Amino acid sequence: MNIPEPVRPEKVGVSSQRLERVQALCRRYVDEEKLAGVTVLVARRGQVILCDAYGQRDREAGQPMTLDTVFRIYSMTKPITTVAALMLLEEGKLLLLDPVAKHLPEFADVKVCVGMDVGGPILVEPERPMTIQDLMRHTSGLSYGWFVDTPVDQMYRDAQMGRREMTLAEAVTQLAKLPLAFHPGRAWRYSYATDVLGRIVEVISGQTLDAFFQERIFDPLGMTETGFYVRPEQVERFAALYNLTGQAVFTPILPENLNGTLHLMEAPAESRFTKPPVFLSGGGGLVSTTGDYLRFCQMLLNRGELDGVRLLGPKTVELMTMNHLPSELIPIGIGEKDYGYGFGLGVKVLVDVAASAEPGSLGIYGWGGAASTVFDIDPQEELITIFMTQFMPSGYYPIRRELQVALYQSILE
Known part of the structure; x- marks a missing residue:
């Protein structure tokens, strides 16, 4: 597991006492059986200050959620594909x-x-x-x-x-x-x-997408747990996927489809992610862990570099993480509007803090996945947040907003 040992939050200007509200929020979602299990990681100024796991990754098998759990990250694949293309931009291709x-x-x-x-x-x-x-x-x-x-x-x-x-x-x-x-x-x-x-x-590139990712991104960053399928030695750490409909398909979340109980949607051993895919989806095909995705996020926050390995130049990361939409296309939204947010290259970007109605900073960027995983990076606060769970559909619960409020109220300097 490649997660650095957490430091005391006060070392980087965060209140330990107030940060406990993030932990309480995660526990509440698990205790109320809205989510089977979650991991949450917060890092500031290059230091991890919170990294916890709650609940179970597989309720049916009685397996606890752990920090090395493997998740379907779905659309959190998109920023990685975008970085790959931006590397080709830098090479003049x-x-x-x-x-x-x-x-x-x-x-x-x-x-x-x-x-x-x-x-x-x-x-x-x-x-x-x-x-x-x-x-x-x-x-x-x-x-x-x-x-x-x-x-x-x-x-x-x-x-x-x-x-x-x-x-x-x-x-x-x-x-x-x-x-x-x-x-x-x-x-x-x-x-x-x-x-x-x-x-x-x-x-x-002349390479398959999985080969390009492995050679140009995962190996250089030390992302040893990320790929287009769950390797045999990872299966025991692979999380189950849940929803509220009791159907193992993407079902519209309508009142008639709900019974209020968390249901198994896909058992780990039955998942298509346990086999090498035919379709290498740059839009939603990867599995990863909290620690691996932290390395990708830290590279972006460091403006393209991690542990002496540079994937992108600082100005290219700056281009990626600025808003690229004209005002008439803001706010973005999939169904409901994501007020205050425009879109950069592969990531959404906060362009109006007041419109978002959440504490934050101009320039926060990030994205989420279909199973309610999400990451956010705040360059002003040098802050990374990664939340992992396996629940569909994303956005059904307001946990991303609640998490942002709980986190930002803990920042003191």
């Missing part, structure tokens, strides 16, 4: 304003769906090409197939874009045959964009 079709010619003839008529979708030429920057900031016009506000999402469902039997190359080729939901740059929409970005990393 791409530009953010490159049309996606320059690297993936299958996107050369993509159209935009502007409505439906009796003959089917009404398709028009895009106002401008989709760029790599669009992929990184989710303004590409792509979608995920989850939404119900455009006919394009139904086309995604009809094309079964969620299938995992395709390779990344095959999935991106299939995606390029579908129209965009809007003109690139016109809206912010969560999507398969980062999977397309991962394919660009493969094409430019």
Whole structure:
């Protein structure tokens, strides 16, 4: 387990007594059986000041949550894929304003769906090409197939874009045959964009995405527990996945689907993550641990460097973690609005503390995963927060907001 020994919080300007409110919050969610188990880590000024585990990683097997538990981090994969692409930017192999079709010619003839008529979708030429920057900031016009506000999402469902039997190359080729939901740059929409970005990393580097990650990011950073599947020796530490519906599928969280009880959604041994995947998802394919993800976060907070190993230059990290959205696309939101937040390259960015209605700092950046994992980095306060659990859907409970309040009220200097 690669987590440094915690130091006394007062050493870095945090009250131990007030920080106990973070611990109490985590315990409450477990004690009330809203979550089976959680880990929480807080680091400031390069020092870990809180690192605790609560509850169970597998209730059915009676396994306690531990700090070396392996989690499905889903969309917390996206910042890692973005870092990979930014490394290629620094090497002069791409530009953010490159049309996606320059690297993936299958996107050369993509159209935009502007409505439906009796003959089917009404398709028009895009106002401008989709760029790599669009992929990184989710303004590409792509979608995920989850939404119900455009006919394009139904086309995604009809094309079964969620299938995992395709390779990344095959999935991106299939995606390029579908129209965009809007003109690139016109809206912010969560999507398969980062999977397309991962394919660009493969094409430019000549490596598969897992090989690039391992050689260029995980090995240099000492992220020994992170990968696209749970290795056999990790399975006993792999967490179960829970929801409230009792169904082992992504089910809409509607009153008629709930019974108020935490249910097993996916047992560790039955998870697809225990086998090497066909589809290497740069948008949501990784598993990791609290300690491994801390190393990735600390590299970003250190402006691209960790323990003498530099992945990115400071100015590139600065570019990644600034807001890239025009004011008319702020705030972002998947369903509910995330007030105060814009979006950078692979991470959301706090641009208005008052609008967020939470204590914080301008420039906080981070992201979360579908199973309620989340990380935040505050450059002003030199602060890293990592919260891990395995509960779907993300955002059902307001724990990220509650965690931020509990943490920031403990900062004294």
